[in-house]
Amino acid sequence: MSENVHVRAQQLFERSLVEGLASTDQEWLGGHLRECEGCSRETARAQELLRAFRSVPVSVPRDLAARTQLRVRLRRRETAQTSSGGALLWVITGASWLLGVVSAPFVWRLFAWAGSQLNLPKLVLEFGFVLWWTVPALIAVAVVLHQRGVTRGFADRGSS
Numbered sequence: 001m002s003e004n005v006h007v008r009a010q011q012l013f014e015r016s017l018v019e020g021l022a023s024t025d026q027e028w029l030g031g032h033l034r035e036c037e038g039c040s041r042e043t044a045r046a047q048e049l050l051r052a053f054r055s056v057p058v059s060v061p062r063d064l065a066a067r068t069q070l071r072v073r074l075r076r077r078e079t080a081q082t083s084s085g086g087a088l089l090w091v092i093t094g095a096s097w098l099l100g101v102v103s104a105p106f107v108w109r110l111f112a113w114a115g116s117q118l119n120l121p122k123l124v125l126e127f128g129f130v131l132w133w134t135v136p137a138l139i140a141v142a143v144v145l146h147q148r149g150v151t152r153g154f155a156d157r158g159s160s
Contacts, residue, residue, distance in 0.1 A: 005032065009039045013046070089144060100133055107132060 012021060012029045021029065033040045061067075108129060115125040 006036065006039055009033070009036065010042070013039075013043050017046075017050070089140070093140070096136065104133075 009029060009032045012025050015021060016026070016029065033043060111125050111129050111132075114120070115122070
């Protein structure tokens with residue numbers, strides 16, 4: 001017999017323990033186990049080991065299910081808040097970018113006028129123009145990072 005037959009028998013046996021088998025696979029496995037002494041011994045040992053594991057008493061806290069459900073609900077709420085906030089942030093960012101592109105010539109004219117009135121060097125005007133567009137983005141990033149930090153802190157407190 002080829003090695004693939006034994007590997008298939010092992011895979012089918014493992015699958016039968018977890019999810020069950022179709023009748024054709026079950027028949028094939030039964031036939032192979034009747035013919036192959038090595039695979040039969042191996043499955044018998046595995047079944048014996050499983051019985052031994054199942055006979056070991058395991059104590060769990062009475063409120064384990066309730067605590068697990070609470071954590072699942074908290075995590076679901078946390079991810080729902082994060083995902084809805086993320087979509088809103090993308091919409092706001094897109095609108096801000098669009099408004100920035102449309103209003104850039106007007107803002108530049110305003111900076112040029114202010115620079116001519118105050119006799120400011122062109123480098124100061126350019127730096128001010130760049131800051132005009134980057135400061136709101138940096139504030140948005142700071143808000144998002146702060147929100148994630150608060151959410152993580154809440155999750156860390158809930159898990160301890």
